[in-house]
Amino acid sequence: MGGEREFIASLLVPLANTPAARGLADDAAVWTPPLGRDLVVTHDVLACGVHYLPGDPPGDVAWKLLAVNLSDLAAMGATPAGVLMGLALSAAEDGAWREAFVAGLGRAMTHFGVAMWGGDTVTGIDRAVLGLTAVGFVEPGQALARSGASVGDDLWVSGTIGDAGLGLAIALGEAPGDSYLLNRFRRPLPRLALGQALAGIATACMDVSDGLLIDADRIGRASGVRLSIVLADVPLSGQALARTDGDAGMLARATAGDDYELLFTAHPDRRVDVAAAATASRTPVTRIGQIFEGVGVAAVNNAGVDITPARLGWEHS
């Protein structure tokens, strides 16, 4: 395997077969956005040892790098268009790793229908740091926000919560294996179709990356309301349910993060519309609470007792 030039020419140029990328032959991409749409732009970083493990399959690391960014576009109700990727690699990401990474990235890009527009590659650091910028678009003025939740709204979440946290424990060798849970950690599925279907229905929306409780707290703070979550109503997969005991178990699921599900609010009069959006996007949604006066989040157990923990989820120091 040659150097940077050969890596770009042999592995990345084939991924960039879209006019905007100009064959990665110019200094930047030139993209003609869909007329009249609002552009939605996001960037997230995955660091080896922080977001994934050195032994994770490189193709899955690529999937996750794209998926976590598309999840932020989903949270805004956007349709993805293209990506720019920044790779800072260590000696551990050798030729075989790079080939497997790019192969996985190509499969992920095809799956989600996004184009590679360019990026940058550097080597010589101790641990890999992988950044990706995703660009999408929405109908003018239709981008969702964290700030629109009102007192009386319902609180909803897509899919199931806590699977990825259990998958991480499995990847770390701390829990017995389960391919479904491991896959939920390594290959999250951004809820793009649901996000798009929620335009005009959700009053606030975000994706759950750091943990259900901490991200609910963010909607609460952004909206100036209190999100009350009935822990027993938080949807768990069968696999997670089998590994979850009591209030402490539910709190562990609700603070683990890496879910990449959508958390959103809507007026109770829109329950039929939320159900229709879920059906149209083939995405399960569950009502997990209500919005009250106050600020932030409260987690309530079966006895109606507020058991909100001090630590709500993942935060970088």
Ligand SMILES: Nc1ncnc2c1ncn2[C@@H]1O[C@H](COP(=O)(O)OP(=O)(O)OP(=O)(O)O)[C@@H](O)[C@H]1O
């Ligand atoms: N280094 C940075 N430079 C500029 N803006 C940033 C930076 N880090 C975060 N932000 C911005 O701050 C806001 C919150 O970022 P945060 O990373 O918490 O959200 P997120 O990407 O949805 O969550 P996560 O990173 O857990 O997936 C976003 O609007 C983001 O663009």
Ligand SMILES: Cc1ncc(C[n+]2csc(CCOP(=O)(O)O)c2C)c(N)n1
């Ligand atoms: C090896 C390993 N250890 C721990 C975790 C858990 N984790 C790390 S960052 C984060 C929040 C989302 O990231 P960010 O806020 O940076 O976008 C979570 C839940 C992991 N994924 N991999």
Ligand SMILES: [Mg+2]
């Ligand atoms: Mg981020």
Ligand SMILES: [Mg+2]
């Ligand atoms: Mg987000």
Ligand SMILES: [Mg+2]
């Ligand atoms: Mg975060």
